[in-house]
Amino acid sequence: xSSNIKLSSAALENKALNDFRASLGETVMVRRIxxxxxxxxxxxxxxxxxxxxxxxxxxxxxxxxxTRDIITPIxxxxxxxxxxxxxxxxxxxxxxxxFRANGRAxxxxxxxxxxxxxxxxxLGFVRHGVRAxxxxxxxxxxxxxxxx
Numbered sequence: 766x767s768s769n770i771k772l773s774s775a776a777l778e779n780k781a782l783n784d785f786r787a788s789l790g791e792t793v794m795v796r797r798i799x800x801x802x803x804x805x806x807x808x809x810x811x812x813x814x815x816x817x818x819x820x821x822x823x824x825x826x827x828x829x830x831x832t833r834d835i836i837t838p839i840x841x842x843x844x845x846x847x848x849x850x851x852x853x854x855x856x857x858x859x860x861x862x863x864f865r866a867n868g869r870a871x872x873x874x875x876x877x878x879x880x881x882x883x884x885x886x887x888l889g890f891v892r893h894g895v896r897a898x899x900x901x902x903x904x905x906x907x908x909x910x911x912x913x
Contacts, residue, residue: 771866771867771868772864772865772866772867772868773866774831774833774834774866777831777834777835777836777864777865777866778828778831778836780836780864780870781827781828781831781836781838781861781862781864782824782827782828782838784838784861784862784864785819785822785827785838785840785861788819788840788861788875789819789820789821790818790819791818791819792816792817792818792845793816793817793818793819793842793859793875793876793877794814794815794816794817794875794876794877795811795814795815795817795842795859795874795875795876796810796811796814796815796874796876797809797810797811797859797860797874798811798815798817798842798851798857798858798859798874799839799857799858799859799860800851800852800855800856800857801855801856801857801858802852802854802855802856809850809851811848811850811851812850813848813850814876815844815846815848815850815851816844816845816846816848817842817843817844817845817857817859818842818843818845819840819841819842820840820841820842820843821841822839822840822841822858826839826841826858827839827840827861833866834865834866834867835863835864835865835866836863836864837860837861837863837873838860838861838862838863838873839858839859839860839861840858840859840860840861841856841857841858842857842858842859843857844857859873859874859875860873860874861873861874861875862875
């Protein structure tokens with residue numbers, strides 16, 4: 766199995782830390798979150814996404830779950846908008862992208878950055894607009910338009 770390993774532990778740590786630093790201060794959407802209250806931690810799967818902000822976290826916490834060939838980073842987060850399933854005053858964290866020595870990266874708890882979500886919505890709006898304009902133009906020149 767060790768012959769499949771391509772990246773060193775140090776390279777995995779660098780990838781995880783760089784990914785964390787790139788997300789630091791970002792507002793992100795999550796569907797899963799680690800919630801700690803009264804010394805007890807629960808890993809919640811939320812019914813609706815929560816919007817959280819990635820906070821400064823000690824390196825040792827980010828790299829807490831690391832083995833020779835896999836790192837599953839833990840990022841500290843703060844709630845950006847109240848969420849009915851997340852208790853006030855709880856300590857919150859999420860899993861960042863998981864990095865493997867074979868070069869693969871697995872999605873963590875972060876669904877999307879808030880800016881990406883707005884960007885995707887804008888693209889959908891533009892795509893719809895272009896389709897509508899194209900349809901009108903084709904109808905204006907007498908080309909029959911079929912529904913998709």
